[in-house]
Amino acid sequence: xxxxxxxxxxxxxxxxxxxxxxxxxxxxxxxxxxxxxxxxxxxxxxxxxxxxxxxxxxxxxxxxxxxxxxxxxxxx
Numbered sequence: 001x002x003x004x005x006x007x008x009x010x011x012x013x014x015x016x017x018x019x020x021x022x023x024x025x026x027x028x029x030x031x032x033x034x035x036x037x038x039x040x041x042x043x044x045x046x047x048x049x050x051x052x053x054x055x056x057x058x059x060x061x062x063x064x065x066x067x068x069x070x071x072x073x074x075x076x
Contacts (some may be wrong), residue, residue: 003050006050006053012067
């Protein structure tokens with residue numbers, strides 16, 4: 001049986017700098033790329049990951065002041 005994959009979607013934030021830092025640290029993207037992601041919301045900041053990875057990233061982003069939605073995208 002295949003496992004479902006999940007997207008982590010940034011819906012909003014209260015502290016853009018802190019959220020950008022978390023996204024940069026987790027994804028490895030440059031700050032300019034992460035800034036572009038936060039310019040138009042909602043934005044998928046991490047895609048096609050396991051539920052566990054999605055929840056860990058969600059928790060880190062919420063601790064930084066983000067509002068996050070985790071949605072199932074497909075089964076692998």
